[in-house]
Amino acid sequence: MKILILCTGNSCRSQMAQGFLQSFDDRITVCSAGTKPTGNINKKAVKVMAEIGIDISHNTSKSVEKYIKDEWDYVITVCGGANEDCPVFIGKVKHRLHIGFEDPSKVEGSEEFIWNEFYRVRNKIKEEFYKLYIEQIKSQL
Numbered sequence: 847m848k849i850l851i852l853c854t855g856n857s858c859r860s861q862m863a864q865g866f867l868q869s870f871d872d873r874i875t876v877c878s879a880g881t882k883p884t885g886n887i888n889k890k891a892v893k894v895m896a897e898i899g900i901d902i903s904h905n906t907s908k909s910v911e912k913y914i915k916d917e918w919d920y921v922i923t924v925c926g927g928a929n930e931d932c933p934v935f936i937g938k939v940k941h942r943l944h945i946g947f948e949d950p951s952k953v954e955g956s957e958e959f960i961w962n963e964f965y966r967v968r969n970k971i972k973e974e975f976y977k978l979y980i981e982q983i984k985s986q987l
Contacts, residue, residue, distance in 0.1 A: 847987055848875045849920040856880025856907040858888040858951045859924045862971050865900040870979045873987050879910040888951050890961070894968045919986070922978075924971070925949060941982075945974050 849867060853860035860878040867876045885907050892903045917938040924947055947970055950963040 847873065847919050847983065848917065849877070849922065849983075850910075850913055850916075850918050851876065851878040852910055852921065852923045853878070853880055853925045854882050855884040855951075856909075857884040857886055858891045859947050859949065859967065859971065861887055861902050861905050861907075862891055862895055862968055863922070863924055863945075863975055864905065865895050865902040866972050866975045867979065869900050870976065871984070871987065874983065877908075877913060878905070879908045879913055881910055883907040883909050890951070890964045891968075894961075894964045898968075920983070943978075945978070947971055947974075 851860045851863045851867070856879050860880065864876045864878040867874055887902060887905055887907060895902050918940070920941045920943060921939050922943045922945055924945055926946055947967050948963075950960070950967045953960050953963040
């Protein structure tokens with residue numbers, strides 16, 4: 847099973863979703879990419895994932911162009927920008943989904959508020975992707 851997760855910057859939400867899906871089942875090949883990759887992984891995203899035992903520190907921010915000709919069981923966008931800008935895939939895509947999340951890296955306020963948003967979004971990503979895994983993906987493996 848091959849899954850591609852897309853976001854605009856490929857620095858935060860898509861990286862967390864990739865980490866979760868890989869942690870659910872090692873039979874899944876998960877990649878993530880961005881329509882406008884930043885080139886870096888958000889340090890707060892790395893930290894909140896590490897706190898629950900998932901290491902995304904070695905991931906890299908990549909362009910969707912790297913994967914456009916490949917075949918995918920799922921292509922999942924996690925932000926509105928990537929959903930709107932998602933290119934047409936030349937390769938075969940069995941399922942295209944959008945599961946949107948707010949971008950915690952864009953939140954303004956106190957440090958405590960910003961960290962709380964990272965935790966909230968991380969937990970929401972885990973919840974939504976676990977639901978997807980249990981309801982759709984697991985039975986196809």
